[in-house]
Amino acid sequence: MSNTSHLEKLNGPQRKAVTFGEPLPEKGFKSGPLLIVAGAGTGKTDTLAHRVAHLVIHGVDPARILMLTFTRRAATEMRRRAHDITKKALNETLGGVSQTILQRLSWAGTFHSIGNRLLRHYSRHLKLDPQFSVMDRSDAADLMDGLRQELGLAAKEQRFPRKETCLQIYSYRVNTQRPLKETLEQQYPWCAQWEADLTRLYRAYVEQKQRYNVLDYDDLLLYWHVMMSDPRLAQHVGSNFDHVLVDEYQDTNKLQAEILHGLKPDGSGLTVVGDDAQAIYSFRAAAVENILGFPDRFTPRAEVVTLAQNYRSTQEVLDVSNAVMAEAPRQYRKHLLSIRGKGARARIVTVDELQTQAEYVCTEILRRREANVPLKRQAVLFRTSSHSDILEVELAKRKIPFVKFGGLKFLEAGHIKDLMSLLRWADNPRNTLAAFRTLQLMPGMGPVNARKAIEHLESNGHAFAALKTFAPPQPASGAWDKLTELMLALADPQRQWLGQLHLARDWYKPHFERIYEHFHTRIGDLDQLELLSGQYPSRERFLTELTLDPPNATSDLAGQPVLDEDYLILTTIHSAKGMEWDTVYLLNVVDGSFPSEFSTGKPELIEEERRLLYVALTRAQNDLALVVPLKFHLTNQSRQGDAHVYGGRSRFMTEKVLKHLEATSFHGSSSAGGDNLRADSESSTLDVSARLKEMW
DNA sequence: ATTCCCCACCTTTTT
């Protein structure tokens, strides 16, 4: 094959990973199982994308290439890179690309979203109604809570686990495929006494979901998994794909590994990429054993290619990262080597308190920007979403635009859930959870009447026409007739999606204004939701994809135009994985916050925190600053109280690590004087009285 | 049966 220009920029191991296997005589490409162990910044996603391009060049149908990842953000990135690189490679080797080839490269996404697609497609083989709704986490918790009350578990004399805990246990047990007893003993020992009750609860939970025709996140994997445990179905599903490529393999769990195994039992065409040092999802039942044990799952063993050449960061940045990992008791000997040379020394900056930290970061960001590093090339990372609160205020004050990833819960807001419920119900009349919420939006409709109405509908085969024959309580009667009309309109299969959200909003408006005291502050969200709805081709796609892929940044809510401008990135470390920036600031490098106080109990949790730190550090290309606020307000303490702790630099900042860091400190305005005011005589004088008059 | 009001609790990380 002379078509090799796409390989030119790759190093040896990368090229080996990209080309592993052999072209088939006619067209197509055959390969055995392949594991790519790739340290941070070694170009793993790029390598994966090049491999996709390589397959396509050799005539593999892009529609028969399945690309899976664990997180949404990685899925987006993988899709984008695969698309770009394939396009480029095809242009160079074949002298042109037909757009349809690229469009066929559509099987790329998270395990959950691909699961959703496959389940809807294969639903009739699974006795599954393809109109199923996908519940988000809080829907699932609501459902769990209802059953918890119903079964009388809430009123135990001894405290029964809370709904979130119940759900966590359930999810962990499902994703690890281990017995409940074992899950309880090892992960939730304080709940071990409730094994029998929990089993009862979970059985009811599963039954209820089936009755409502709803699936939770775990079900998307679980149903897929069940589908793959039937050899004939598994063979059928697997035969859709010649190649399966998985990114972030270290974060997959048992269920996902078994799904892969079912898709490609002999490992043919299976490529997985990962880095054991970046495993940070054990709380989601991720199993590092997946990646460690991958080669031996197959006979002959899977090929292993290791990438250690780091393209991203300067050696100074890598020195710090290597030093942190070197202290992990369980040694991951992977010494990252930069091809970029030494670079600037990474800094550890001490500030007196959180406000100063915010000021320091803002000051530095602007300074870097003057040095021609645009805001987009800079990022602020933190352990927990709320850690950026104070910084966000300061950024707003200084008019520095930013986008925040992770933590934000647009879909959790009550008014969004109201509207989503209404649409979910219209989309899936059996979705009683959605119906229950929607019905109670009307005045005079509480749980009891809502249940009556639902029973009435049930006995009429869930036809919305039956709403007409139900007698609602007096205060609801007006709203009731309008709801009947609305639901019939929305349920009409002829009705196009465009405009449905607007119809729903019209009905919702009076209830919205009655229910929420400060409804004005919430109207913007409804506008956003309506705007967002226009981006989806159908109601089902809107509901499902918004649940699986919620707007993850404040920017998504701030509207599109902002995205053309320069903006700073704020992100949790979990959401930052796979990303890179010129300059990275890491907040709160303080014990209790980093590692998180919730993780200080068990050694393996501490180790995960260490890997998390490693992920954070290795995001930086050129400039890295760790910020250590000395006076750290305790979260979770009494609100008015000024409780705080002093000292407590992160335990990961040992002598050996500090050796690679330049220690400095920063004094902000608040530490300058006792009265907290800037000694600043230059500020222009204000004619206050004139200003006040201007207002009228 | 519903609604309203007060109080406790809250905040890891993601699909």
Added chain:
DNA sequence: GGTGGGGAAT
């Protein structure tokens, strides 16, 4: 600052 639970008023 918001939400969910519990209890009293309507």
